[in-house]
Amino acid sequence: MSVLRLSDVSWAAMRAALDAGRRTAVFAVGSTEQHGPHLPLRTDALLGDALVTRLAPRLGEVVVGPTVPFGVATHHMAFPGTITLDTETFQAVVLQYVRSLASHGFETVLVVPSHGGNFGPLAQLLESTGGEVGGARFVPYTDLAAFVAVLERVGRDDGIPPEVSGSHAGEAETSIVLAERPDLVDMSAAVRGFDGVFDDEVAQRIFTGGTAALSANGVLGDARPADAARGARYLEALTDLLAGFFAPVLEGRP
Incomplete structure (x- = not known):
């Protein structure tokens, strides 16, 4: 099934898609932040793009919205290039994004966080909204522990311990960017960082x-x-996780 990207089509084409029954949208919320000396600042946004692109065909006739390239990244501000939103601003951006989609007739909006600092604020937003924004169902994925556990499992299957796969810019994220955009990775600058528990x-x-x-x-x-190759397996396993979460939500939906 082809992926329909909201930002790649005209308003008339989007109206036609809505009239044809495409009333579910999905978008990712990433970040622009340091990822060591070897990965691009857009790593988390790139991961979000990769996940929703793989996820969309598994959920039926959904529309893929553009990834939000900024998130809550205050803990990386010691490194030049990082751009952060405070929690309130991030949540306001997500709310306005969902409200905009709802105003056009989307009935369900799914949100995929691809940066660790966005999971908590999304969970807070889900609680405060009760899962409804602008008349649309608001369904963010919020289980950071399960997300990380998938990465650790895939790494362990290849003999990579969690301390090496890492929680930020380690083997796992580097493998993913190598799978998606090897031209953006400088492996000559790849290093070991904090590798404790x-x-x-x-x-x-x-x-x-x-x-x-x-x-x-x-x-x-x-x-x-x-x-x-391991990066591709990480992406597939994360897509399986997200599809397993969102598919039941959409059961019986157009």
């Missing part, structure tokens, strides 16, 4: 001092073992 104490250090408190190069993990 990511426990509550480490999370608190990031909360208080940002990523730089753990890693001077911005990497949490080790990027050097990255592999494009």
